[in-house]
Amino acid sequence: MPGELVPVTSFATAPEAELARNALAEVGIEAFLEGDQVVSALWYLSNAIGGVKVLVAREHAARAREILEEKDAGEGAEPSADRVALADAFPAKSDAAEDAVLETDAQDAVARRAWLAAVIGLFVCPPTLNLYSLWLIFRIAFNDAPMSPTGWRRFYGAVLVNLLCFAGIGVFVRLAVLISSG
Numbered sequence: 001m002p003g004e005l006v007p008v009t010s011f012a013t014a015p016e017a018e019l020a021r022n023a024l025a026e027v028g029i030e031a032f033l034e035g036d037q038v039v040s041a042l043w044y045l046s047n048a049i050g051g052v053k054v055l056v057a058r059e060h061a062a063r064a065r066e067i068l069e070e071k072d073a074g075e076g077a078e079p080s081a082d083r084v085a086l087a088d089a090f091p092a093k094s095d096a097a098e099d100a101v102l103e104t105d106a107q108d109a110v111a112r113r114a115w116l117a118a119v120i121g122l123f124v125c126p127p128t129l130n131l132y133s134l135w136l137i138f139r140i141a142f143n144d145a146p147m148s149p150t151g152w153r154r155f156y157g158a159v160l161v162n163l164l165c166f167a168g169i170g171v172f173v174r175l176a177v178l179i180s181s182g
C-alpha cells in the first residue's frame with residue numbers, strides 16, 4: 001500500500017466512484033475509496049461527508065486527475081460502434097413504462113402498510129392502527145395508480161381485517177351499553 005494517500009476527486013454515489021477507481025486501475029494507478037460504505041448504506045449523508053472520495057498515492061495524483069478529466073471529457077463523445085450495437089440489442093425502458101412501474105411499487109407499498117397495520121392493530125392497539133390502516137385504504141381507493149395482484153390481495157385483506165375489527169368494537173360497545181343500562 002502506498003505511503004500518503006490524497007483525494008483526487010469525489011462522487012455523490014459509490015458506483016460512480018467505483019467506475020473512476022476502475023478507470024485508474026486500467027492504467028496501473030492503484031486507487032482507494034473513502035466513504036463508499038457510508039454512502040451506500042446512508043445515501044442521504046453523501047453531501048455531509050463530502051461524497052465518496054477517490055484516493056491515490058501522492059506521486060500519482062496529478063496523472064490520476066488527468067485520466068479522470070479525460071474520461072469525463074470522453075463521455076460527451078460519440079459512442080463506439082460496439083456501444084451502439086449493445087444499446088440497440090437492449091433498448092432502454094421508456095420513461096412512461098418506468099414511471100408506471102414506480103407507481104405500481106408505490107401503491108403496493110401503501111397496500112402492504114395497510115395490511116400490516118390492520119393485522120398488527122388487531123393485537124396491539126385495535127382502534128388506532130386500524131384507523132391508520134383505514135386511512136391508507138382510502139388513499140388507495142381514491143388513487144388511480146396501478147397496483148399488482150399482490151397489492152390488491154393485501155388491500156382487500158386489510159379491508160376485511162378492518163371490518164372484523166370495527167365490527168368487534170361495535171359488538172363490544174353494544175354489550176357494554178346493554179350491561180350498564182340494565
